[in-house]
Amino acid sequence: AQRVTQPEKLLSVFKGAPVELKCNYSYSGSPELFWYVQYSRQRLQLLLRHISRESIKGFTADLNKGETSFHLKKPFAQEEDSAMYYCALSPYNTDKLIFGTGTRLQVFP
Amino acid sequence: DAGVTQSPTHLIKTRGQQVTLRCSPISGHKSVSWYQQVLGQGPQFIFQYYEKEERGRGNFPDRFSARQFPNYSSELNVNALLLGDSALYLCASSLDPRDTYGYTFGSGTRLTVV
Numbered sequence: 001a002q003r004v005t006q007p008e009k010l011l012s013v014f015k016g017a018p019v020e021l022k023c024n025y026s027y028s029g030s031p032e033l034f035w036y037v038q039y040s041r042q043r044l045q046l047l048l049r050h051i052s053r054e055s056i057k058g059f060t061a062d063l064n065k066g067e068t069s070f071h072l073k074k075p076f077a078q079e080e081d082s083a084m085y086y087c088a089l090s091p092y093n094t095d096k097l098i099f100g101t102g103t104r105l106q107v108f109p
Numbered sequence: 110d111a112g113v114t115q116s117p118t119h120l121i122k123t124r125g126q127q128v129t130l131r132c133s134p135i136s137g138h139k140s141v142s143w144y145q146q147v148l149g150q151g152p153q154f155i156f157q158y159y160e161k162e163e164r165g166r167g168n169f170p171d172r173f174s175a176r177q178f179p180n181y182s183s184e185l186n187v188n189a190l191l192l193g194d195s196a197l198y199l200c201a202s203s204l205d206p207r208d209t210y211g212y213t214f215g216s217g218t219r220l221t222v223v
Contacts, residue, residue: 044214086151095165095207099151
């Protein structure tokens, strides 16, 4: 079965602390993986995708095929990072995204 | 560019009624996808349309249907509404159906079934 699991519903940290949002996937093949973010009162938007190996707003994510994980990391959290984060998978040769249940990140001052 | 626009923003319907939700994609985007987001869950794929044809369908009953118009706007119809259909319905547009990188989401229509 194709599935994305985000085990944490809520992650709370203080400003300046490191952050790691966990994402595990189940897929028999080479997936395309994404992180989406939804800030308060804003629409869902793409944060980053694994294929481009980019860093956006200080966030990075590395695909680990052995552990089937795509964890999102940031070394020093900022208050403006507080948002809902969704990990998503796009199966090969399909036209859809499979989302996890999301993790709410709260960054306290 | 106004981005992806959805209407209405909020809607309250009674069980058994029918509802139509509308989506206008970003100018130049020819593919429209619909997602259902139940409270506390991630979005779940319902349909994708490209050039007025259905390109993909998620695991939803036949009460759910959609169509795409020549101007690439789209409608999602849900018949015989159930309480469990209460959710945020998201529309996303992209240049073409494989362009999941370029998905742009609308703000959604919040449907409440009472």
